[in-house]
Amino acid sequence: MEQPLVIVSTSPHVRSPRTTRGVMLDVCAALLPALAASVWHFGARAFLLALVSVGSCVAFEALSRIVMKRPQSVGDCSAIVTGLLLAFNLPPALPLWMVPIGALVAIVIVKQLFGGIGQNFANPAITARIVLLLSFPAAMTGWSAPCGVDAIASATPLKVLGEVLASRPSDFSPGDFPSLLQMLLGQRGGSLGETCAAALLLGGLYLCIRKVITPLIPLCYIGVVALCSFFYTGSPVLMLYELLGGGLLLGAVFMATDYSTSPVTRWGKVIFAVGCGLLTCLIRFFGNMPEGVSFAILLMNLLSPHIENLTAPKAFGKEKRHAKA
Amino acid sequence: MSRGIKIKHHKNTHALQAVRIGHCGMVTLLMRQGIGAPCVPCVTPGERVLAGQLVGEAQAPLAAPVHASVSGTVKKIDTVRLPTGEDVQAVVVESDGQMEFYPFQAPAVHSREAFLAAVRDSGLVGLGGAGFPTHAKLRSAAGEADILLVNASECEPYITTDHREALDRSADIIAGIQHICRWLQIREAVIGIEDNKSDAISLLKGLCWQNNTPELRLRTGVLPSRYPQGAEKIFIHTLTKRVVPLGKLPSAVGALVMNVASVSFLGRYFRTGRPLISRTVTVDGGAVPHPMNVRVPIGISVGELLKDKRIGFHLEHASDSAPLATKIIMGGPMMGVAGPDYSAVISKCNNSVILFNSSEARLKPESACIRCGRCVAVCPMRLQPLKLEKAWQARSAQDLRQLNAMGCMECGCCSYACPAGRELVQRIRLGKKFLRDQQTKGGA
Numbered sequence: 101m102e103q104p105l106v107i108v109s110t111s112p113h114v115r116s117p118r119t120t121r122g123v124m125l126d127v128c129a130a131l132l133p134a135l136a137a138s139v140w141h142f143g144a145r146a147f148l149l150a151l152v153s154v155g156s157c158v159a160f161e162a163l164s165r166i167v168m169k170r171p172q173s174v175g176d177c178s179a180i181v182t183g184l185l186l187a188f189n190l191p192p193a194l195p196l197w198m199v200p201i202g203a204l205v206a207i208v209i210v211k212q213l214f215g216g217i218g219q220n221f222a223n224p225a226i227t228a229r230i231v232l233l234l235s236f237p238a239a240m241t242g243w244s245a246p247c248g249v250d251a252i253a254s255a256t257p258l259k260v261l262g263e264v265l266a267s268r269p270s271d272f273s274p275g276d277f278p279s280l281l282q283m284l285l286g287q288r289g290g291s292l293g294e295t296c297a298a299a300l301l302l303g304g305l306y307l308c309i310r311k312v313i314t315p316l317i318p319l320c321y322i323g324v325v326a327l328c329s330f331f332y333t334g335s336p337v338l339m340l341y342e343l344l345g346g347g348l349l350l351g352a353v354f355m356a357t358d359y360s361t362s363p364v365t366r367w368g369k370v371i372f373a374v375g376c377g378l379l380t381c382l383i384r385f386f387g388n389m390p391e392g393v394s395f396a397i398l399l400m401n402l403l404s405p406h407i408e409n410l411t412a413p414k415a416f417g418k419e420k421r422h423a424k425a
Numbered sequence: 426m427s428r429g430i431k432i433k434h435h436k437n438t439h440a441l442q443a444v445r446i447g448h449c450g451m452v453t454l455l456m457r458q459g460i461g462a463p464c465v466p467c468v469t470p471g472e473r474v475l476a477g478q479l480v481g482e483a484q485a486p487l488a489a490p491v492h493a494s495v496s497g498t499v500k501k502i503d504t505v506r507l508p509t510g511e512d513v514q515a516v517v518v519e520s521d522g523q524m525e526f527y528p529f530q531a532p533a534v535h536s537r538e539a540f541l542a543a544v545r546d547s548g549l550v551g552l553g554g555a556g557f558p559t560h561a562k563l564r565s566a567a568g569e570a571d572i573l574l575v576n577a578s579e580c581e582p583y584i585t586t587d588h589r590e591a592l593d594r595s596a597d598i599i600a601g602i603q604h605i606c607r608w609l610q611i612r613e614a615v616i617g618i619e620d621n622k623s624d625a626i627s628l629l630k631g632l633c634w635q636n637n638t639p640e641l642r643l644r645t646g647v648l649p650s651r652y653p654q655g656a657e658k659i660f661i662h663t664l665t666k667r668v669v670p671l672g673k674l675p676s677a678v679g680a681l682v683m684n685v686a687s688v689s690f691l692g693r694y695f696r697t698g699r700p701l702i703s704r705t706v707t708v709d710g711g712a713v714p715h716p717m718n719v720r721v722p723i724g725i726s727v728g729e730l731l732k733d734k735r736i737g738f739h740l741e742h743a744s745d746s747a748p749l750a751t752k753i754i755m756g757g758p759m760m761g762v763a764g765p766d767y768s769a770v771i772s773k774c775n776n777s778v779i780l781f782n783s784s785e786a787r788l789k790p791e792s793a794c795i796r797c798g799r800c801v802a803v804c805p806m807r808l809q810p811l812k813l814e815k816a817w818q819a820r821s822a823q824d825l826r827q828l829n830a831m832g833c834m835e836c837g838c839c840s841y842a843c844p845a846g847r848e849l850v851q852r853i854r855l856g857k858k859f860l861r862d863q864q865t866k867g868g869a
Contacts, residue, residue, distance in 0.1 A: 105748050107786045108508075108765050110851050112837030113758040113779075114432070114582065115789045118844045123797065176792065218795040218845075364798030364811065413807040415829040417658065417671040 120217070124177035126312045130303035131184045131354065137286050137296030142192035146292050152196050154183030156203035164212040178217050182206050185225035188293025188350055189394070190232070193242055201235075202228035222401045223358050226351075226394045233394075243289035258345040258384070258391060261338070280337070283344040294350040297343075304353035313357040316366065317373040321352040324377025332385050348380065351393035361401040363408035371407050375400045428805045429651045429659070430838045432582055432759075434621060435709065439585040442593055443705045443718040447733050449520050452494050452724030453505060454480055456514040458772040459556015461487040466516050472499045475527040476722075477700050480516045483545070489558040489773075490548045493518055494702040494722035496525040508755055508764035515770075518724075529698040537567060540608040547694045548701040548773070553587075553655070553684030554756060556774030559691075562681070565674070566609060570681035573606055573614040574664055577629075577685035578648050578655035580619060581757030583709040584777045589718055590686045590705065591618065591625035594693075598629075598685060599636050599643075601692030606641050611681065613642045617664050621650040652759060653836040657682050659805050671832045686776075706730070706771055711782035712750035713738055721771055727753065727778050728767035738780070740767065750780035759837045789846035800839035800849055806832050810839035810849040817856035822863050830856045 138146040161179035165172050186202050206224035214220050233240045261277070278288045286296025294300075307313045322343060329342035342348070356362060356376050363372050376396045383392025457463040464481030468474055474493040481491030497520040505515045532543035545560035553576060575598065579587040591598065602614045616629050626647055633643040646664045648654050658669045660682060667678040675682050690701060702723055708730070709716035714737030721730055731740045743749040754761040755769050758779055771778070800810035808829055816824035830853060839849040 106750070106765060107752045107788065108763045109752075109788060110854070111756075111758070111760050111762065111835075112841050112850065113752060113754055113761065113763060113781065113786075114841065115846065116430075116841055116844070118842075119789075119846070120792055120795055120844050123795070123844050173793070178795075215793075217793050219793075359795050359797045364796060364801045364809070366802075412809060413801070415671055415808055415832045416662075416806045417668050417673070417832065418829065 120176045120178070123312055124181050126307065126310050127181045127354070128177065128184060130306045130310075130312070131181070131188070131293070133299035133302045134188065134293045134296055134350070135184065137299040138188075138192070138292045141286055141295060142292065146192050149190060149192065149194065149196070149199065149292060150184060150187040152199045153187035153190070153203060154180055156200040157183035157186065157207050160200075160203050160207035161212070164208050165216075168212065170216070173216055176217060179207060182211070182224050184293075185354060186228050188354075189225055189229040189291050189347070191240060191243055191290075192292050194232075194239055198232060198236055198239060202232050205231045218360050220360050221405075222398055223355050223361050226355055226398050226401075230394055230398060258342070261341055261345065277341065280340055280344070283341065288345075290345075291347060291350075294347040297349050300349040300353055304349075307353070307357075313353075314369070316369045317357045317362060317376075318352045320370050320373030321356055321377045321380075322348065324374050325352075325380055328377065328381035328385075332381070342384070346384070346391045347393040351380075351397055352376070355393075356397050356400070361404055363404050363411065365408055365411040365413060368404075368407045368411040371411065372400050372404060375403065375407075428803055428807070428838075429653055429836075430803050430841055432652045432841070434650070435582040436585050436588070436621065437583070437709055437716045438707050438718050439588050439622070441585075441589075441717050443586070443589055443720045444735065445720045446722075446725065446730060447735075448522070449495055449722055449725050449729060451500070451520065451726070451729065452518050452722055453503075453726065453770045454491050454493065454516045454518065454724045455505065455507075455770065455772055456481045456491060456516070457488075458491070458723075459489075459550040459558070459774040461485065461489070461550075461556075461558050461561070463514060464488055464491050466502050466514065468493075468499045468502075468516060470499050470501050473497070474499060474518060475525050477527040477529055477702055480518070483558075487558055487561050489550045489560065490546065490700075491516070492548050492700045492702050493527075494724050495520040496523050497521040505770070508762045508769050515724075526699075529700070531696055531698040532694075534604075534608070534695070537608045540604070541567075543695070544691065546700070547691070549687060549690055549694070550701075550773050551684055552686040552690065552704060552774060552776065554760065554774055554776060556772070559683070559687055562683070563605065563609060566676050566681040568610075569676040569679060570609065570611055571613065571679040572665065572681070573602060573609075573611050574661060574680055574682045575602060575614065575616040575685050575688050576655055576657075576660055576682055577616055577618040577622075577625070578660060579622075580650070580652045580654040580656075581759050581761075581777075582652075583716075583779055584707045584757050586705040586707050586718060586776045587685050588622050588625055590689050591616075591622070591629055594689045595628055595632050597689040597692035597696075599632050599692070600696065601688035601690070602643065603636070603641065604691055604695050605681075605683070605688065609681070612640060615644055615646045615664050616685065617646045617648050617660055619648050619650040619654055653805055653834075653838065656805065656834055656836055658834070671829060701773060704771070704773065704775075706775065707777040708736055708780075709777065710750070710752075710754070710780040711785045712780040723773055724770050726768055726770045727755075727764075730771065730778065731767065743767070751783040751786035752779075752781035754779040754781065759841070760835065791846045791848060794843075794845055794847055797844060799842040799844065800847075803838040803842045805836060805838065806834060808833055810853060811847075813856060814847060814849050814852045817852045817859065820859065822860055825856045825860055830860060833857065 157179045162174040206228035210224040211220045329339040379396035380392045462485030483490040500517045549559040550556040629645045
């Protein structure tokens with residue numbers, strides 16, 4: 101192809117240097133600390149799991165575009181993000197052959213069949229996690245202990261906490277739990293990438309500084325969970341366990357902020373995040389599952405288009421005319 | 426304004442006083458420059474004209490007359506195609522190099538009518554870019570406006586003509602404000618300027634303070650440097666907190682907004698009587714070796730302008746196979762119009778020529794919308810560009826109307842901010858045209 105001599109196009113003639121790929125690579129970079137933490141806690145198997153997950157997501161993305169005879173989109177790196185997030189939602193000991201099944205659900209069914217990037221109505225990684233959880237309940241809840249920590253081997257702190265709260269809250273003794281510092285560093289049972297709160301917060305901070313996300317959704321989500329937990333458990337320490345435990349930070353920072361499945365409007369983001377927080381607490385405290393982040397986000401994903409329509413910004417100058425009329 | 430975009434300023438020429446262009450062989454005087462009805466040529470080929478002599482009569486109310494910008498001979502009356510694709514009649518004058526002026530004198534003004542007539546005869550249109558005939562704007566503001574807002578924000582990258590106007594002709598600006606406010610009975614005037622022009626701010630602040638009287642309160646309003654700060658409705662809102670209703674003009678909230686160069690021109694015009702025949706233009710962009718501000722006769726072509734040796738742009742080496750610049754933009758990079766070659770002419774409302782090199786001109790490839798919401802976050806009119814784009818693609822007049830497509834001022838922030846390189850404002854523009862066409866069809 102010959103280079104055009106003089107380019108004629110309509111304004112604007114300058115564009116921001118940010119690209120879709122740049123945004124996705126920023127998210128990958130933000131996920132790296134948590135990945136490193138999971139390798140530290142769960143060993144090389146965590147890395148292997150992430151590798152298989154990313155690899156199968158990228159392969160499914162490329163394949164589905166070829167089969168659907170659509171322009172190849174694997175270069176936008178969004179499949180890498182989905183792969184990492186899917187891996188982060190899996191228990192470290194999950195049999196490897198189950199991972200591509202999750203990738204198939206995430207990339208082919210949730211994302212590509214609905215039109216590819218930006219068109220999916222639900223978060224691919226979360227949907228895949230839920231499908232795997234319902235298909236292989238035992239494997240998906242077989243938590244292995246972090247290396248070198250003789251903490252509770254098979255149950256996540258949140259599960260223990262739930263059982264304690266359900267029976268007799270006064271029975272709570274901190275000895276049953278990893279310390280708050282251990283919770284912050286991720287030395288506890290749980291999914292691959294959800295345990296190390298410090299790494300997740302670091303990633304979130306990076307995303308905010310790089311302006312990939314606004315802090316609105318994470319802050320509202322975590323804030324609502326904090327408030328509800330404080331009033332339900334009546335103890336600031338237990339509240340902290342609720343915040344650091346389970347998949348809350350991973351969900352609030354990386355999953356609920358997914359562009360495609362959260363509202364684009366400012367107030368829409370607030371309502372969406374508050375809804376996620378309330379649903380998470382309802383499931384955690386009154387449901388029969390220890391964890392509610394995935395289901396909460398999935399349910400709010402479905403409401404997202406309606407929230408967005410209800411919170412459409414008023415055009416500048418529109419209010420005034422209404423006031424006069 | 427919390428919305429809009431932060432954009433690299435590229436104000437490379439802010440320290441360079443405008444220099445007069447060396448020579449000019451030919452000028453093409455367009456009969457319509459900016460908004461309004463075209464003028465009617467009142468000279469014939471072969472006739473000798475003097476600089477400042479009337480060559481195009483404004484017969485419609487919404488038009489400003491056109492004057493010869495050089496002395497010389499009328500070569501022909503031609504039809505010229507503008508970079509926007511429109512065809513406009515033009516009087517082509519070959520310069521004799523003498524620059525002999527038509528005898529003019531300062532207009533004597535004793536009434537508002539005489540003032541408005543004098544403004545009309547000056548040929549002035551808004552020099553900031555849109556080119557609305559100034560006398561028509563002043564007439565509609567008379568009795569309606571209680572505040573004059575002088576726009577020196579200059580939020581487009583590269584352009585520094587307003588900045589230079591404020592620095593080099595500040596006395597004319599104050600004189601212009603005094604004339605306008607006197608005849609329109611306006612008692613308050615604010616010069617709005619972005620905070621990246623600190624030298625001009627301190628100069629104007631001093632002058633405003635000196636000339637502040639109980640009859641005319643004068644002040645300088647400092648605005649954050651954020652594009653599109655200079656857009657009329659945003660400008661009014663930042664300075665006065667008044668919100669112009671959607672689809673209405675600034676006069677609806679009692680504001681009269683004028684570009685600083687227009688005000689300054691009026692200050693000079695009422696002193697000398699010399700009509701609008703020249704203007705300052707910023708020449709910049711990656712393909713320009715020595716960016717500068719030049720004072721050029723109206724109607725000079727870009728090619729002629731670039732022959733000035735000081736710019737260092739060796740147009741004589743340009744050929745069809747190596748055009749030197751990859752994009753030729755008339756106006757700023759955010760809202761200017763790109764032309765196919767160097768033949769475009771400088772009109773009254775043209776404040777810059779930006780020449781991009783091949784890397785600056787490279788187009789961002791377009792990919793699928795990722796719904797990141799940046800376009801919504803940056804839209805100064807608080808619209809939802811991603812939904813407007815879809816509404817246009819679906820050709821849904823109902824959706825376009827409901828999403829207030831006509832409220833879009835086409836500032837381009839959405840397209841700028843989009844990581845997927847979506848042509849958002851371009852499609853909204855088409856959507857607006859679609860709505861206008863539907864309306865005329867419905868009316869007929």
